[in-house]
Amino acid sequence: MRPRVAIIYNDPSPSRYDALAEAKAVLGVIDEVEAVYRALTELGYFVVRVPLSPPLEQVRKRLKGLDTDLVFNLFEGFGGYPETEAVVADMLSELGPAYTGCPGAALALALNKARTKAVLEASGIDTPVYQVLTPETLNTFQLGYPCIVKPCGEDASHGLSEASLVHNFASLEKQVTLVSQHYGGRALVEEFIDGREFNATVLGNTVCTVLPISEIAYSLPPGMPKILTFAAKWESDSLYFKGTNAVCPADIGADLERRIAETALAAFKLLGCRGYARVDMRLSTGGRLSVIEVNPNPDISPSSGAVRQAKAAGMSYTQFAERILLLALER
Secondary structure (H helix, E strand, O other), X not given: OOOEEEEEEEOOOOOHHHHOOOOHHHHOHHHHHHHHHHHHHHOOOEEEEEEEOOXXXXXXXXXXXXXXXXXXXXXXXXXXXXXXXXXXXXXXXXHOOEEOOOOHHHHHHHHOHHHHHHHHHHOOOOOOXXXXXXXXXXXXXXXXXXXXXXXXOOOOOOOOOHHHEEOOHXXXXXXXXXXHHHOOOOEEEEEOOOOEEEEEEEEEOOOEEEOOOEEEEEOOOOOOOOOOOHHHHHOOOOHHHHOEEEEOOOOOOHHHHHHHHHHHHHHHHHOOOOEEEEEEEEEOOOOOEEEEEEEEOOOOOXXXXXXXXXXXXXXXXXXXXXXXXXXXXXX
């Protein structure tokens, strides 16, 4: 008999992202939920959809009352409070049901981009040189331009725009101030690697598989920074969306493919990921491969990069969704 499955997710609601014109990222979870629901239902699983709303005390009661064998965890955090993603995963660990994806510790670590970079550095995995800055600490800036300025604790490319790539102190000050005001008080500033961009999805628990690698191919007008902005992911009418495409499998040689796969696998294990995660990397013109981000429980909506890589590995969407489910049962 197939296990009963409850898909949990954040019920989209007004948040601070609305004022920043970034609500589309929050709403995107609905496509993901419907696709997973259809896939598992087609396979004969009994599936229920369970939207979660704040406060967290109410979430705990909802989870405790679930009559299910497995939780398919698509909860991405309440809008404007991304840290709640890890809190809910911790609740699942405490309450005991099998659940898909990464544990709370991995989700919390990956969300803290500066801490993640420190962990990567300490283990010998290359990552761009960085500083954490606020408007009050700008006088300590000591990196080389150009730099990219990001929120220190966000995902889904929140806070990333064409203006995020800075070439002088005036633009640096402007972006650090903006990020500090709207995204939690601290800005992550990295030296920008102007090279090829790749990402790789890892599947597994103890034994892991790296899916075919994707390259982000930019075809932007001259002068537009080649970075994966919020618009590139979510604004279908924007130049960034139209000029940012993924090529999978990436057109790379065997040696670079091996290096990317080994780096993705090492980062996955180092952060304590389980089930599935995506690792984003840049390759400098000198051949330096650097991890720019680790994404536990990445988007698995039908148009996502992880699904594209699964298809390149010969998996249908239905097979990919069931693979994630079976990895949770394996644990």
